[in-house]
Amino acid sequence: MPEVLSAPLVVEFPFTRSLGPVQSAFLTGLRERTVLGVKTAGGGVLVPPVEYDPVTAEELRELVEVAPTGTVTTWAWNPSPRRYQPLRTPFAWVLVRLDGADTALLHALDAPGPDAVRTGLRVRVRWAAERTGAITDIACFEPYDSEDSGPAAPHDGRFADPVTGIVAPARLDYTYSPGRAPTDYINALAGRRTVGERCPSCRKVYVPPRGACPTCGIATAERVEVGPRGTVTTFCIVNIKARNLDIEVPYVYAHIALDGADLALHGRIGGIPYDQVRMGLRVEPVWTEGGRYPDHYRPTGEPDADYDAYKELI
Amino acid sequence: MPGTPGKPGARDIAVVAFAQSPHRRRTDELSEVEMLMPVLHEVLGRTGLRTSDIGFTCSGSSDYLAGRAFSFTMALDGVGAWPPISESHVEMDGAWALYEAWVKLLTGEADTALVYAYGKSSPGELRDVLTRQLDPYYVAPLWPDSVSLAALQARALIDAGDADEPALAAVAARSRAAAEANPYAQLTGSVPAGDYLVQPLRAGDCPPIGDGAAAVILAAGDTARRLCERPAWICGMDHRIEAHSLGVRDLTDSPSARLAAERAGAFERPVDTAELHAPFTSQEIVLRKALRLGDDVDVNPSGGALAANPVMAAGLIRIGEAAARIHRGASSRALAHATSGPCLQQNLVAVLEGES
Numbered sequence: 299m300p301e302v303l304s305a306p307l308v309v310e311f312p313f314t315r316s317l318g319p320v321q322s323a324f325l326t327g328l329r330e331r332t333v334l335g336v337k338t339a340g341g342g343v344l345v346p347p348v349e350y351d352p353v354t355a356e357e358l359r360e361l362v363e364v365a366p367t368g369t370v371t372t373w374a375w376n377p378s379p380r381r382y383q384p385l386r387t388p389f390a391w392v393l394v395r396l397d398g399a400d401t402a403l404l405h406a407l408d409a410p411g412p413d414a415v416r417t418g419l420r421v422r423v424r425w426a427a428e429r430t431g432a433i434t435d436i437a438c439f440e441p442y443d444s445e446d447s448g449p450a451a452p453h454d455g456r457f458a459d460p461v462t463g464i465v466a467p468a469r470l471d472y473t474y475s476p477g478r479a480p481t482d483y484i485n486a487l488a489g490r491r492t493v494g495e496r497c498p499s500c501r502k503v504y505v506p507p508r509g510a511c512p513t514c515g516i517a518t519a520e521r522v523e524v525g526p527r528g529t530v531t532t533f534c535i536v537n538i539k540a541r542n543l544d545i546e547v548p549y550v551y552a553h554i555a556l557d558g559a560d561l562a563l564h565g566r567i568g569g570i571p572y573d574q575v576r577m578g579l580r581v582e583p584v585w586t587e588g589g590r591y592p593d594h595y596r597p598t599g600e601p602d603a604d605y606d607a608y609k610e611l612i
Numbered sequence: 613m614p615g616t617p618g619k620p621g622a623r624d625i626a627v628v629a630f631a632q633s634p635h636r637r638r639t640d641e642l643s644e645v646e647m648l649m650p651v652l653h654e655v656l657g658r659t660g661l662r663t664s665d666i667g668f669t670c671s672g673s674s675d676y677l678a679g680r681a682f683s684f685t686m687a688l689d690g691v692g693a694w695p696p697i698s699e700s701h702v703e704m705d706g707a708w709a710l711y712e713a714w715v716k717l718l719t720g721e722a723d724t725a726l727v728y729a730y731g732k733s734s735p736g737e738l739r740d741v742l743t744r745q746l747d748p749y750y751v752a753p754l755w756p757d758s759v760s761l762a763a764l765q766a767r768a769l770i771d772a773g774d775a776d777e778p779a780l781a782a783v784a785a786r787s788r789a790a791a792e793a794n795p796y797a798q799l800t801g802s803v804p805a806g807d808y809l810v811q812p813l814r815a816g817d818c819p820p821i822g823d824g825a826a827a828v829i830l831a832a833g834d835t836a837r838r839l840c841e842r843p844a845w846i847c848g849m850d851h852r853i854e855a856h857s858l859g860v861r862d863l864t865d866s867p868s869a870r871l872a873a874e875r876a877g878a879f880e881r882p883v884d885t886a887e888l889h890a891p892f893t894s895q896e897i898v899l900r901k902a903l904r905l906g907d908d909v910d911v912n913p914s915g916g917a918l919a920a921n922p923v924m925a926a927g928l929i930r931i932g933e934a935a936a937r938i939h940r941g942a943s944s945r946a947l948a949h950a951t952s953g954p955c956l957q958q959n960l961v962a963v964l965e966g967e968s
Contacts, residue, residue, distance in 0.1 A: 302641045307735070309679050313748065321749055344860065346750045352855035372771065372863065374763030375811035380740060382755040391760045391810070393859050402859030404751055404764075412811050417771045433750050466748050472679040472735040477643025508689055509646045515663050515692025517649055 303481045307474035313466045320349045322462055323361050323455035328435035330457055331425055334361045335399050335450060343450050345399035346433075361455035364398035365447040366423040368439075371395050371402045373419075375412035384438050390415045394439055398450035406438040420444055431461030479509035482521060487591050492583075494559050496520040502560035525556035528563075528595070529603040530579040531612045535572055550575040554595055555611040562611050569596030577612075578602035625717045626836040626843030627964065628829050629658035630932030630939075635798040635824035635920035638734040644678065648730045648825045649690040655726070655827040659839040663692040666829075667722025669699045670713045672706035672729040673924050676741050687730060698722065705729060706826060706928030707889075707950030707960050713830055714849055723835045730825035731924035738821050738923065745953060747856055759818055759892075761858065761954040763810040766894035768863040770812060775897045777812060781805050783893035784816040784918055791915025798822045798920040819891040824922030826929045844935035844946075844964040850875035851950075851960035858955060866902035869949065869959035873903050876961045878947050883963070885910045885937055885946035887930035891917040895956055899949065903961070909947075913937065927951065931962055938966040 317325060320336055324347050327334040336347030337360040345364055350357060373392045379385055384406040392415075393402035408424065409415050422442035429435035476484070479495060483506045486493040494505030495518035503522045504511065511518050533552035539545075550572050553562035567575050568584065580600040583592030631654035639647055656662065663669075669691055673684045684701045693699065702709045706729020713725035733741075739757035746752040769775045784803065791797035799820045806815030829839070836843040852868035852875075854861055873879065886909050890896035896911070905911060912918075914933040917926045927950025934948035945965045952958040 304640060307679050315748060317749070325749070346857070346859070348857070352857065352860050371859075372764050372768040374760055374767055374813075375808070376760055377808060377811070380755060380757055382740075383757075384754055391756055391764055393764060395859075401857070404756060404858055405754065417767070433753050464749065466753060468744060468752070470676070470679065470736055470741055470744070474679065474735055475640040475643075477646050478641055479646075480643065508686065509643055510649055510689040511692070512689040513692060513694040515649070515652065515690055517646070 302475050302478060303484055304473050304475040307472040308469065309472065310469040311467070313468065314463060315466055316463045317461065318349050319359065320347045320361070322460050323457070325431040325433070325464065326457045326460045328433070329429045329431040329461060331366070332453070333364050333366055333396060333423065334453055334455060335364045336360060337362055342400040343398060344401050345396050346403050361453050362398070362450035363453040364396045364450045366396070367442055367444055367447055368394040368396035368399070368421060369446075370407070370415070370417055370419040370421060372417055373407065373415050375415065384434065389438065392421070392439060394421055397447040405436055408438045408440050414441065432464055477509055479507040479518070483507055490585055491523055492525045492556055494522050494524050496522050503558060504561050505556060505559045505563060522558060524558040525583070527580060527582045527598055528554040528556035528559070529608045530567065530575065530577055530581060531555050531562050531608050532577060533567065533575055548572045552595070553612070554581060555608050560611065565592060566594040567596070568594040576602065578605060578608070622718055623720065623832045624836070624845055625714055625830055625832050626840065626845045627931065627935035628831045628836050628840035628843050629655045630826070630828050630936045631655040631658065632796050632826040632925070632929055632932065633824045634796050635822045635922050637798065637820070637822050639732065639823040640734070643686070644683065644730055644732060645687050645690040647732070647823060648687055648728065651825045651827045652690050652726070652728060655829055659829050661724065661829065661839070663697065664695070666724050666726045667698065668713055668716045668725040669697055670701065670709040670716075670725065670727050672702045672704050672709040672928065673731060674703055676744055677731050677733055677736065677923060679736055691726070705924050705926065705950050705952055707931055708851065708952070710828060710830070710928060710931055711849055711851060711960060714846060717830055717832050723832045725830040726827065727830065727928065728825065728827035729925040729928045731922045732823040733821045733923050734823050758954065759813060760810045762818070762892040762894065763813045764858065765863040765898070765955045766812050766817070766892065769894050769897060772864045774864055774901070775894060779897065780812070780817050780893040781814075783896050787912055787916050787918040790913050791919030794915050794919065796920065797915045800915065800919060813892060813894070817893040819917045819921035820919070822920060822922055824920060824925050826922075826925045826932055828928060828932050828935070840939065842939055842941060842966050844938035844966060847963040847965050848876035848878070849960070849962040851958065853958045856957065861955070863955055864898060866898050866956045866959060869899055869956065869961065870902040872959050872961040873947065876963045878961055878963050879904065881945060883909060883945045883947045885913065885934060885943040887914060887916065887934040887946065887948045888912055889917055889927045889930045889950045891921050891926070893918065895951070898956060903947065903949070927960065934964050938964055941966070944968065
């Protein structure tokens with residue numbers, strides 16, 4: 299069996315999120331080096347603040363200011379920081395209860411080693427040099443020997459130019475392997491051949507093959523070469539130019555049943571005016587130099603296929 | 613029938629078959645559907661049912677593991693969804709898919725259900741992938757990985773005097789020794805504790821990363837009796853969740869697991885077996901306390917998630933393993949538990965019984 303293909307796959311997204319009144323005040327506060335909490339009906343102070351009480355689900359809006367100093371409630375020493383974590387050197391993850399707060403905030407603690415960290419350690423915020431209104435405006439915590447600075451002070455939560463949203467970028471790196479059947483398909487395409495797989499039960503030929511018959515739910519293994527010619531079973535006329543796609547509109551995108559296949563593939567139809575494409579049109583693939591799959595399909599000049607010949611494949 | 617299955621007037625529903633794949637670090641040669649299909653065939657084969665006989669199909673998986681949108685639709689090819697079937701999917705561990713199927717059967721809309729779950733962790737960096745389930749405003753931008761969050765919980769447990777590092781190591785040793793009898797397990801036998809991944813958790817305190825799949829068939833009443841010699845009747849099942857923020861929770865306890873167990877009827881009579889979804893050694897200690905499991909309870913005779921932790925299937929496997937023990941007559945009343953989210957945020961408990 300030839301080696302299964304694999305390739306890097308990067309999933310990257312910059313989620314744009316809007317903030318409610320409480321999160322907006324908190325993150326704007328961080329930009330201004332002010333840590334805010336929110337007061338619950340029971341008189342407790344939640345830091346980081348949320349808009350609804352996690353116990354009673356009551357709406358919370360009363361902001362208070364807490365100290366940038368606090369106490370470690372639990373910690374974990376991270377000897378090998380991962381790509382996007384707050385510090386490049388080994389550090390401790392900590393939950394810190396800031397002075398004036400009743401709950402703890404998760405962040406990183408810069409310390410020389412695990413021996414320098416303990417539950418109960420006094421710490422303070424180290425602010426990031428550039429602050430934008432994000433949790434990363436706290437660069438990290440650092441050890442700080444001081445007494446508890448007491449209860450939270452009132453704060454109206456108002457700032458000039460409040461942050462109303464954040465962009466949360468995320469990137470995950472994968473190595474994608476499509477498995478055996480798609481590997482066979484892609485390798486065959488490199489030789490300008492199209493292969494499918496036949497279901498041992500219903501005898502249908504699936505292309506591209508995925509190793510399973512979706513009708514019977516069993517493995518497919520018998521490889522079958524299909525095409526190169528095929529029949530347009532249905533189509534649409536595309537009038538919107540896609541970004542990064544160098545194709546003049548309007549153009550036709552079609553389902554094409556390759557000869558010998560029991561499932562239609564899709565592809566672009568070229569070599570014929572868009573308004574002359576029709577169901578039953580006989581087409582063949584056109585490969586460009588170095589192309590890894592057909593660039594488009596063009597009419598073969600054969601008479602159109604009978605409707606009965608492809609009606610099951612629409 | 614055992615004791616008091618379900619609520620008064622409810623239907624009797626049982627797990628009648630269970631199958632799982634061998635769990636491996638990587639399965640590059642297999643697509644997800646190729647990994648899943650043998651498991652589906654095996655579980656159907658156990659009952660003699662075909663896809664067309666199944667009343668409801670429900671699955672659990674995650675696009676973030678696959679790195680692709682709607683990845684579960686590809687796996688559906690392994691079910692045989694033509695003519696059209698009644699189907700649903702949860703973006704969660706398959707234990708929650710099983711919960712949905714159980715509810716569907718309770719309503720009387722179906723007599724049988726196929727539940728399956730799968731996950732391939734090998735294509736991505738699981739510790740990073742799991743950060744994407746965290747609060748996107750305050751937590752996810754810091755990328756605290758799953759091991760780090762579990763380590764915070766382990767430290768809290770040690771500080772509280774509920775455990776120490778040798779106690780954690782003992783959990784790992786017992787789990788992996790038990791897994792020697794489990795041909796599907798990824799990690800078995802004597803495994804060195806290893807270095808700290810994130811202190812206080814060593815490599816031995818953490819689950820292996822791997823690929824795997826599992827499937828279960830549920831059936832109601834006489835159908836269950838016909839399909840299985842000794843059905844594992846679901847006496848109760850419940851799932852509960854805690855606040856998302858770790859800083860508002862007592863990490864040494866699991867009130868949601870306890871409440872789910874109470875609502876599932878777990879405390880009405882003792883259980884002899886508990887399959888706990890505790891990917892980290894420290895979490896088993898939290899769960900044993902929350903679920904009031906004494907030393908007389910056989911905990912994770914399969915080896916548990918420390919021996920194989922295919923994300924999205926590991927919880928369903930706990931229910932399957934507990935049921936299989938009842939099928940074999942090795943247990944008469946078992947508790948099965950599944951978890952999701954950081955530091956045991958969400959917990960599901962099912963209580964299963966065999967007829968005497």
